[in-house]
Amino acid sequence: MQQHTVLFVDDEVNILKALQRLLRSEPIEVLTASSPAEALELLERCEPQVIVSDQRMPEMSGADFLSSVRDRHADIVRMMLTGYTDMTIAVEAINKGEIFRLITKPWNDEELKATLRQAFDHYELKAEIKRLNQVTREQNFKLQDMNKNLELKVRERTKQLDGKNQELRTAYIQTIRALAEAIDAKDAYTRGHSERVAVYASRLGGRMGLRKELIERIYFAGLLHDVGKIGIPDAIITKPDRLDAEEYREIQKHPEIGAKILEPVEFLHSIVPCVRHHHEWYDGCSRGYPDRLAGDQIPLPSRVIVVADTVEAMTSDRPYRKALSIDVVVAELHKFSGTQFDPIVVDAFLQLLEDEGEAFISKDQKFDIYAFIEG
Ligand SMILES: [Fe+2]
Ligand SMILES: [Fe+2]
Incomplete structure (x- = not known):
């Protein structure tokens, strides 16, 4: 003392x-x-x-x-x-x-x-x-210092993680795309079909003002919507003539098979129902499958994909017919708006057509989903 x-x-x-x-x-x-x-x-x-x-x-x-x-x-x-x-x-x-x-x-x-x-x-x-005040002040300074360091470290880590996530996302898209290409390659006539459905559907989602996550989901569900065709015999898929009733029943199983294939894949969970229901009819009639869901019961991505799917199929050559003109496509969409198709999605299609002409359904356009939803 x-x-x-x-x-x-x-x-x-x-x-x-x-x-x-x-x-x-x-x-x-x-x-x-x-x-x-x-x-x-x-x-x-x-x-x-x-x-x-x-x-x-x-x-x-x-x-x-x-x-x-x-x-x-x-x-x-x-x-x-x-x-x-x-x-x-x-x-x-x-x-x-x-x-x-x-x-x-x-x-x-x-x-x-x-x-x-x-x-x-x-x-x-x-x-x-x-003395105690002094100690407290010094400790506060030290704490502030530590906080600053911690913040820097967290920022650094976050940056690294973002980079890794980006890599993962790219690898993930490549895998899905390869899978989609494998399905389309079963039939010379459907080459590129899945990719184009994904692009058209994303553009429709964008025109409808949907949020990013939903457009991303629409894109992946679009890429994989026909993945269940892997389980359908090639003879049916590549058959140049119209299918008979038995064959038609067989091909109608592809949404369920697709959902079963994707179910165990954790990062694809949210798109499973979108794939399962991409052939439902908006009015819930018996022509829809597999569950005859109606209206809002059908996941929104499925309602978007069915329009993109129809447009893509109609504007592509088939063994039994040539590609149809855009006027025929528009007439078909009008005819089935409210029965097969959700009228909101049909409207979005018509608006895009009015704004951009046929460019947005051109066959060889470049499309980057992340550039699209970030932009
Ligand atoms: Fe399909
Ligand atoms: Fe399809």
Whole structure:
């Protein structure tokens, strides 16, 4: 513990001597000054924790002296020693917060010692509070620093993860595309069909103002909508003539087979129902399959895909007919709007046709789903 030091300031030397005598046996170092000027000079060399000053002194009042001590050495605990006659000034000084306690002359020895002890305690308490504040401030700075570092690290990591995600996404699209191409390659006439259905359907979704996630889902469901054809015998798929009833029943199984193929693949979960229902009719009639769902029961991506699917099929050559003109396609969409097709999707198609002409259903357009939904 720091040595306790007190400085007494009084112009009466007898009083200073009496105070020194009183504290001789105490573990307190006693400094004295017989004028405020001498005291201020002393304070340049040593710093006591406590100062006790007389009020009435010739050159400068105790209140003024203690006030200048407060300005230069704010930590020192200041007390005043005063006769009853100076009470008004002393009380004013206390109220201004300039002094810790008032000791009246003549003093009681034990009371004076107790007051001094309280003053030293007060000093130590203030010092401790100051120290703790300092520690808190330093820790706050350290924490802020750590936070900044952490933030940087998180940002760095996020960037790396974004890069990895991008790679994964690219690999994922390539896999799905390869799968779709494998299906279309079963029949020379349907080469590129799935990719084009995916593109047309995405464009329709965009025209309908759907959110990104949904357009992305439409794109992948479009790519994979006919994946179930893998399970249908090639003889039926590549048959150049119209299918008989038995063969037609067989080919109608492809949405269910497709859903079964995709079901175990976790990242394709959300597109399973879209694939399963891409041949439902909007009015829920018996021509739709496999579940004869109607209206909103049919997933929105499926309702978009069925329009894109029909448009793509009609505008492509088939073994039994040439590609049909856009007028025939438009007439067909009008004819089945509200029965086979969701009228909202048909409207979106007609609007796109009006805005862009036939360009958006051109066969060899370049399409990047992420550039499309981010742009
Ligand atoms: Fe299909
Ligand atoms: Fe199809």
